Amino acid sequence: xxxxxxxxxxxxxxxxRGRSSVPVASSNAEGEDxxxxxPFGLMPxxxxxxxxxxxxxxxxxxxxxxxxxxxxxRTQLYSNPLLIVRRGQEFQIRITFDRAYDPSKxxxxxxxxxxxxxxxxxxTYIPVFPDPDRLGxxxxxxxxxxxxxxxxxxxxxxDCIVGRFRMYVAVVTPYGIRRTRRDPNRDVxxxxxxxxxxxxxxxxxxxxxxxxxxxxxxxxxxxxxSDVAARPWxxxxxEYGVLDACLYVMDRAQMPITNRGDPIKVARKGSAAINxxxxxxxxVGNWSGDYTYGVAPTSWTGSVEILLTYAxxxxxxxxxxxxxxxxxxxxFLRCLGIPARVVxxxxxxxxxxxxxxxxxxxxxxxxxxxxxxxxxxxxxxxxNECYMSRPDLPPGFGGWQAVDATPQETSDGLYRCGPxxxxxxxxxxxxxxxxxxxxxxxxxxxxIFYKRNKNGSLEAVKVxxxxxxxxVLTKExxxxxxxDITSQYKFPEGSTEERTVSDKAEEYGLCRQKVNLPETDVHxxxxxxxxxxxxxxQLTLEFKNKSASRRTINAFVSGYVVYYTxxxxxxxxxKTLKITLDPWQTEQVSVDVRGxxxxxxxxxxxxxxxxxxxxxxxxxxxxxxxxxxxxxxxKLHIKLTGVPRVSEETFVSVEFTNPFQFxxxxxxxxxxxxxxxxxxxxxxSLISSKxxxxxxxxxxxxxxxxxxxMVTLDCLALRNVFSQLEILVKP
Numbered sequence: 001x002x003x004x005x006x007x008x009x010x011x012x013x014x015x016x017r018g019r020s021s022v023p024v025a026s027s028n029a030e031g032e033d034x035x036x037x038x039p040f041g042l043m044p045x046x047x048x049x050x051x052x053x054x055x056x057x058x059x060x061x062x063x064x065x066x067x068x069x070x071x072x073x074r075t076q077l078y079s080n081p082l083l084i085v086r087r088g089q090e091f092q093i094r095i096t097f098d099r100a101y102d103p104s105k106x107x108x109x110x111x112x113x114x115x116x117x118x119x120x121x122x123x124t125y126i127p128v129f130p131d132p133d134r135l136g137x138x139x140x141x142x143x144x145x146x147x148x149x150x151x152x153x154x155x156x157x158x159d160c161i162v163g164r165f166r167m168y169v170a171v172v173t174p175y176g177i178r179r180t181r182r183d184p185n186r187d188v189x190x191x192x193x194x195x196x197x198x199x200x201x202x203x204x205x206x207x208x209x210x211x212x213x214x215x216x217x218x219x220x221x222x223x224x225x226s227d228v229a230a231r232p233w234x235x236x237x238x239e240y241g242v243l244d245a246c247l248y249v250m251d252r253a254q255m256p257i258t259n260r261g262d263p264i265k266v267a268r269k270g271s272a273a274i275n276x277x278x279x280x281x282x283x284v285g286n287w288s289g290d291y292t293y294g295v296a297p298t299s300w301t302g303s304v305e306i307l308l309t310y311a312x313x314x315x316x317x318x319x320x321x322x323x324x325x326x327x328x329x330x331x332f333l334r335c336l337g338i339p340a341r342v343v344x345x346x347x348x349x350x351x352x353x354x355x356x357x358x359x360x361x362x363x364x365x366x367x368x369x370x371x372x373x374x375x376x377x378x379x380x381x382x383x384n385e386c387y388m389s390r391p392d393l394p395p396g397f398g399g400w401q402a403v404d405a406t407p408q409e410t411s412d413g414l415y416r417c418g419p420x421x422x423x424x425x426x427x428x429x430x431x432x433x434x435x436x437x438x439x440x441x442x443x444x445x446x447x448i449f450y451k452r453n454k455n456g457s458l459e460a461v462k463v464x465x466x467x468x469x470x471x472v473l474t475k476e477x478x479x480x481x482x483x484d485i486t487s488q489y490k491f492p493e494g495s496t497e498e499r500t501v502s503d504k505a506e507e508y509g510l511c512r513q514k515v516n517l518p519e520t521d522v523h524x525x526x527x528x529x530x531x532x533x534x535x536x537x538q539l540t541l542e543f544k545n546k547s548a549s550r551r552t553i554n555a556f557v558s559g560y561v562v563y564y565t566x567x568x569x570x571x572x573x574x575k576t577l578k579i580t581l582d583p584w585q586t587e588q589v590s591v592d593v594r595g596x597x598x599x600x601x602x603x604x605x606x607x608x609x610x611x612x613x614x615x616x617x618x619x620x621x622x623x624x625x626x627x628x629x630x631x632x633x634x635k636l637h638i639k640l641t642g643v644p645r646v647s648e649e650t651f652v653s654v655e656f657t658n659p660f661q662f663x664x665x666x667x668x669x670x671x672x673x674x675x676x677x678x679x680x681x682x683x684x685s686l687i688s689s690k691x692x693x694x695x696x697x698x699x700x701x702x703x704x705x706x707x708x709x710m711v712t713l714d715c716l717a718l719r720n721v722f723s724q725l726e727i728l729v730k731p
Contacts, residue, residue, distance in 0.1 A: 025115035086193035088158030158198035192337030234302025283320030294318025299714035348381035376566030428504030443469030555614030
């Protein structure tokens with residue numbers, strides 16, 4: 001290693017010195033132990049006579065899943081032996097003294113501490129006296145006193161810090177405070193409380209609470225707007241180690257402890273910390289198709305393996321794409337107690353210049369100019385919504401907030417997005433924080449076709465105002481079907497409200513392209529049936545002449561393998577057509593697409609993008625249509641042996657048959673199920689053409705009730721293969 005030259009400036013470690021007396025507490029895992037004895041003022045020589053005062057024999061945190069605290073606080077599903085409670089709601093601690101407690105002469109308190117350098121004014125040191133008349137940040141009272149055993153009720157403030165608190169019991173004497181030793185088994189996790197009306201994340205509907213807080217498994221929608229696919233995902237927010245991993249995410253992001261009681265700040269920091277772009281966050285993004293040094297995004301079955309790997313390795317996990325970011329972020333939010341859901345926007349624009357348009361350039365003949373067409377529209381894009389009040393905004397803009405952990409653009413210097421009020425987006429109030437203009441553009445941009453003239457100038461010839469933001473879906477409550485929430489993001493296309501919103505957005509700087517074009521009288525639509533990977537199929541072009549005159553169209557068909565982000569990979573089809581239509585005539589033309597033309601060129605989600613453009617000879621008008629075809633992958637078959645019962649071992653097996661004429665190499669199978677088994681994987685170096693493999697694993701259910709087993713298969717030649725099995729575990 002080379003040494004710096006003498007006299008050269010040395011890079012120094014950034015220090016808090018000169019700015020504050022102590023560093024900002026930003027780690028939930030750190031903290032100084034409180035002294036067992038803390039004297040008051042001057043002390044006599046020798047040890048003070050403390051034997052006459054209370055001595056603490058035992059502290060019972062009542063932290064078992066079947067005990068009162070976890071049952072009442074709805075935290076019984078967390079696979080964690082420590083006490084987990086929600087703020088703004090009373091929990092109980094049972095203390096055994098060496099003798100009966102006498103309130104007339106005995107005095108004790110409970111101390112809750114979080115982070116380094118705890119201070120009462122910062123909410124990081126909270127003394128709780130068991131006296132309801134004594135005001136404090138948290139309330140305490142004695143619920144029961146039998147002989148030398150008392151039960152203390154503690155109610156954390158509804159806006160207190162969320163995290164893992166250290167807990168001490170201290171006896172007050174004339175000489176000082178004598179407290180219990182540090183015992184990690186007495187630590188208390190405090191979470192957000194959407195069941196409490198005093199909490200900023202309060203959600204009134206019990207069915208929504210069951211879905212958006214308590215549900216461990218979900219569905220992420222993807223594919224294409226006319227061919228929606230549902231991918232199962234194990235959020236696993238209650239699995240062992242996940243809660244600590246979520247707290248570590250905030251520690252790694254150096255989020256100040258004092259900010260962790262504000263759901264707005266937690267969601268915003270989380271949207272940055274889930275990606276690794278600028279703060280060594282959870283997931284490394286990769287859209288290249290080369291996943292040699294990590295796990296392909298399509299291979300993951302849930303969030304548990306990702307979060308636990310991050311927490312144990314202290315390194316970002318490879319790899320993620322938008323739905324993986326959204327699903328892991330969903331786990332993070334639900335685990336901490338913030339109601340959250342994953343949403344999918346079909347045909348999502350990435351508009352970073354604020355003009356609300358996506359440009360497609362065609363030449364004078366109507367053929368797409370691929371060299372000059374730089375914009376792309378994602379077939380779909382996933383982000384999250386979390387539920388909270390917004391006291392920083394005018395009334396009416398609380399409720400669901402859009403947050404996005406996929407690193408697309410920087411916001412205040414970091415790759416993050418939101419929380420942005422969904423109501424504000426719908427009504428064009430994009431002046432409100434955070435990142436509303438970006439999300440507004442994702443669902444409201446126009447697709448504009450420009451004709452490039454011989455002199456190099458561009459002329460707008462066609463506008464499609466309804467392609468982007470075609471449909472926004474999320475999983476329905478207590479079901480598996482999609483719920484269309486498009487109306488929560490925008491008014492119907494062409495309605496008076498929609499035009500008003502556009503005008504409002506323009507007031508805040510988002511300007512649409514002002515193009516007034518005559519109605520075209522030739523309509524073009526692309527039709528196709530469901531297609532499996534490797535199949536030959538026909539793409540049908542339907543031309544309709546809506547005029548009383550004859551029309552002749554010179555059309556160009558281009559088919560490309562594309563990533564789901566809309567970025568083209570390789571061309572698989574090119575064809576030129578000349579169509580003549582009589583007045584009011586409709587004609588269908590079929591274009592053959594062969595499997596051998598695209599199979600070796602496919603990328604991970606097996607998308608083919610067809611765009612047809614053309615020029616009408618009689619009047620020069622441009623006709624166009626676009627269609628994404630998602631090729632369906634083969635299925636995995638999951639079977640369960642016997643009837644699953646709590647704490648009884650049974651077996652699950654996965655079977656796969658290679659349907660192709662070629663071998664599959666370096667194949668990974670993954671499986672997991674909430675409450676059933678942790679994530680597991682198996683490697684096959686080769687699965688020969690037309691051959692089958694079966695993988696069996698034992699499982700021992702931990703709790704009764706409905707759950708799911710989720711399985712994926714992944715290799716370089718075949719991505720995005722998944723399946724699930726619904727399981728009802730008997731007591």
